[in-house]
Amino acid sequence: MGHGFSTLFYKEVLRFWKVASQTVGAPVLTALLYLLIFSHVLAGHVQVHGVVYTAFLIPGLVMMSVLQNAFANSSSSLIQSKVTGNIVFVLLPPISYLEFYLAYVLASVVRGLVVGAGVLLATFWFAPLDFAEPWWILVFALMGGAILGSLGVIAGIWADKFDQLAAFQNFLIMPLTFLSGVFYSVHSLPPFWQQVSHWNPVFYMIDGFRHGFFGVSDTSPWLSLAVVGSCLAVLTAFTLNLLKRGYKLRN
């Protein structure tokens, strides 16, 4: 990877960092509000895996923030550059499609991790948290961020207008993240919805991530790793192919 790649990566990080109150502060506050409301309503009523509900909720909120912000970073950067036309600045230089992909996805992962860390810092006072198997925490945060960062690249390239991107977000990303067991254990669902949840890759990201905290989860972290790893491989191949063909970017 050359200096072109590192510059693009740096620029993408700088872009969100320059407006950190919107890109980091706001999502941390949102997650904090979710925590206050849900734990107020549900604490005392629910225990999951023998863990108090608030403690169960925190890793879910952290991971949801990682995922949503990773998606937001690459998709909004690309659509803004396309709509304003300044995408030419990255299309004119000798940056390969692989460098292009990695720069956008890694910057998305960084944004996801920064927001995730912020949410964790803001919420871990509210309940006792373990860090039982911390490697899983890192692995799933990185891979989940990369998957959503890739989806963001796809959505940002595909969408021509902001409302198309919003549709992608509202009808795909939001349902996938909300229906993945952030707020509940899927074991508490009726059998049919349990089945449905098992088709949602985000469920495995959150379940594996949570396993890192409590050492217990709905499914084995190894199964989650396999599912999440396969998703990442497929999405990476798909996105690289789009970029290689110049789909919409060099039409």
Place this chain on the structure above:
Amino acid sequence: MSAAIRITQVSKCFGSVRALDQVDLEVQRGEFFGLLGPNGAGKTTLISALAGLVRADSGSLNVMGHDVQLDYRAARRLLGVVPQELVFDPFFTVRESLKIQSGYFGIRDNDHWIDEILENLGLTSKANANMRMLSGGMKRRVLVAQALVHRPPVIVLDEPTAGVDVELRQTLWAFIRRLNEAGHTIVLTTHYLEEAENLCNRIAMLKAGRVVALDTTAQLLRRFSTHCLRLRTDGAIPAELARGAAQNGGWWSLPFDAFDQVEPMLAKIRAAGCRIDDLEIGKPDLEEVFVRVMQGQHEGQVS
């Protein structure tokens, strides 16, 4: 030695619009080349294909011997493009934009050259201003600066003087001329034909995606005549004369090669009962040549 730019049989369609139709063009190293044509002729599309911003449907494009698809890294490193659209990144200052652009081309410590570009484009005092705060003309200057950060030997400017004041136009051209004298190849599109006439040693005219004229500026100017009679009249001139004439605003331009042709032309106009309000005799200018070429009198006659 390979040509600075070689374009072979390039076609490009957007849906049913044929933006480029089997374009062949070669620009030699060190040339100051003009690419002219009316709106929608395909100039920007041709430049975009050269820069890899669009893919040609067929044909090949080379920058100093490097194919823009197969050997895109080398081709892009050798090419600097000033886009027609006024684009900028609102997150950064002028200097940040230029440093980032240098980085994209793999250049780390570029401050000396950046300072020099800023100086030459009259941007030094704006170096730390945010891009959003600049006026349109200033943004245009930054666009030129961004195209030059990697010292490209081939520089393509797509209407760099649109919406730019007289002063910058002069400083910009002085700077570009110096770069040309230092060996850079320059390709420029403009709708100010005087500019092209003064600057370019060779010119291609594009119409509906085809090259309809390609010659040295001097040859183009001599193409239709050696002299030109320009008239402003109160009515239409006789059809016999109008056929060979170009009309521009209220003015008629009548080409001729020898001065003894002037009297008979004036006599015919008087005989038609036409009053002459103004009259001058001069050399044909590029605008007349352009209008005639676009009227299609010489369509297909590419030299």
